[in-house]
Amino acid sequence: EADIYQTPRYLVIGTGKKITLECSQTMGHDKMYWYQQDPGMELHLIHYSYGVNSTEKGDLSSESTVSRIRTEHFPLTLESARPSHTSQYLCASSEMGGASYEQYFGPGTRLTVT
Amino acid sequence: DQQVKQNSPSLSVQEGRISILNCDYTNSMFDYFLWYKKYPAEGPTFLISISSIKDKNEDGRFTVFLNKSAKHLSLHIVPSQPGDSAVYFCAAYSNDYKLSFGAGTTVTVRA
Incomplete structure (x- = not known):
């Protein structure tokens, strides 16, 4: 069973606040990802990392930033939340190389900005 | 431009019958395909996959x-x-370690 955790699960916050969404995995995976997903829509990749000190922007432009100081930890930060940031944020991880292309997902954070 | 398309947003099927979900793609460089299942308020979980050689x-x-x-x-x-x-x-x-997702199909199984 995959061990990837996200906190908080739900967050309601006012406009202009700074927030950090936490993501941790205990599988030792090198690759980690952040997706944004709205109901009825595809998952959009907003950030990814291939290892410590590696971060890249994804296919969907995002005002968030990420860091990867430790293999197991990949937090996402919004400096100033806006209502347009209301969405579900999903963190995932996968092995580097090998025969498996599967990404393991955390339970997600449902963010509402009022 | 969406490279993976699931054109049926929803599907309703009676319990015990077959459910058929369809997916089309446009990028001929895709070489591995996966299906994920997602319940409300949870993350997607891996279901099944297939290599392009099969x-x-x-x-x-x-x-x-x-x-x-047919890219299907x-x-x-x-x-x-x-x-x-x-x-x-x-x-x-x-081959860039990234997945492209479709918009999903909501399946409802009726008793």
């Missing part, structure tokens, strides 16, 4: 078919059970 992969009640010439894959669930009611995402992988 045309069929089966795992219990789930079978995925790939038609490379489908997921068959038989027999459908109430616990199968969820959103199903098709995803495709190229």
